Amino acid sequence: MKSTILIAHEYGAPDVLEYTQQTLQPLALGNARIQVKAAGINPIDARRMTGEFKHAALPQTFGTEYAGIIVEVDETQHTWKVGDEVLGSGGAFTHASVIDVPLANLVKKPQNIDWAVAGSLAGAAQTAMTIFDEIGDIQSLLVHGGSGGVGSIVVQLAVEKGIDVVATASSANQAYIKKLGATAVVYGDGLIERLKQIHPTQFDASIDLSGTEEATQAALAMVKTNGFMGTIAGKKVSSTQIRPVWVKRNLANLQHVVTGVSEGRFHWEVSREYPFEQAQSAYSDILSGHTKGKSVLIFN
Structure with missing residues (x-):
């Protein structure tokens, strides 16, 4: 299976972002393969792109949260199956059409939460x-x-x-x-x-x-x-x-917020949605100032 991945080979303005197609390796044990439907964009993504914040070697990929559909899963487990709608934190990146993520990061997507909201929750x-x-x-x-x-x-x-x-x-x-x-x-x-x-x-x-x-x-x-x-x-x-304060991934913490949003106890604002193909515009807007809710990439 192939994935279209957002990548940058150098630091700089949003025009350094480009798309590359990669053939994914066989799925590792303890992982699920996700067709991404939505992925949140956070200020840290744009700051990594510019080089202001460096924690990975070039070329670099982006994104830490997603929502999507399981298209392949480790068959040695019996909790998740192909077709399940999920959200969570990614493995290496989430700004891509297909990603592999640890099963330990998965949360079931409530039916009453749309893809844009679900894809921007985890981070x-x-x-x-x-x-x-x-x-x-x-x-x-x-x-x-x-x-x-x-x-x-x-x-x-x-x-x-x-x-x-x-x-x-x-x-x-x-x-x-x-x-x-x-x-x-x-x-x-x-x-x-x-x-x-x-x-x-x-x-x-x-x-x-x-x-x-x-x-x-x-x-x-x-x-x-x-x-x-x-x-x-x-x-x-x-x-x-x-x-x-550095974020600690905790599934119980994520589930608390997901349940709160699903039940209407928490309001979640998605102020901007961009097709994945317009990632450069999305990152540019993040750099210019993003002060209300979340921005999200949407995948066809």
């Missing part, structure tokens, strides 16, 4: 759940960048836990933050003063999803001494008090 869901695993029990939380893919579910998980949550976003996304259940604040000049007005007491924790110096300074000013201050942005920060 943000597990990142958001990892944040709460790291933070522990808290009563109040400041979220920097609450309208993006991870931010949106962090806000809703906080609300579910009964946490008093305040989230920053652009002026255009204030109504969206309020819809998710948080107190909304516009980022930009004067942020700390605005935060003090709406939340006079210090927060138990903060999480930075934007990677800005403003977020760092607001956390230092607004979080209690010995409170948790973390970032998932993967960028250098000016204070050692801001702890990097």
Whole structure:
């Protein structure tokens, strides 16, 4: 079986992205072969493309999440079968027409979740759940960048836990933050003063999803001494008090969010859908600023 794979042989702007056809090797034990229907695009994909964030040798492939249909499966197991609709985290990449993924990464796709939503769940869901695993029990939380893919579910998980949550976003996304259940604040000049007005007491924790110096300074000013201050942005920060948080794949965590979306307890926003053939445009839009929900590649 052949797969069309998105690949880059050098770092740079989206025009470095190209498509290559590869004949897949025989399916390994413990894996499933998936015909991809949708695959989320995350900022880290675009940052890897430009070379800002390097963790693999060239040429590089992209994507960490997907939804699709099993077309071949390890026959030594009896949980999954050909034709099952699934979602999850990928193996080596997910921006491709056919991929091989570990069986341990599979979650059944609920029938009432469309492909675009299903294909964009795994990365943000597990990142958001990892944040709460790291933070522990808290009563109040400041979220920097609450309208993006991870931010949106962090806000809703906080609300579910009964946490008093305040989230920053652009002026255009204030109504969206309020819809998710948080107190909304516009980022930009004067942020700390605005935060003090709406939340006079210090927060138990903060999480930075934007990677800005403003977020760092607001956390230092607004979080209690010995409170948790973390970032998932993967960028250098000016204070050692801001702890990097790296996603841990956890099937139970993913299933919690998938079930919540399926049951209508969590809102999941897909703001942009692109045919796989327009991946360059999708990556270009990610680089220009993606602040509401998720972007998704759709496969015919």
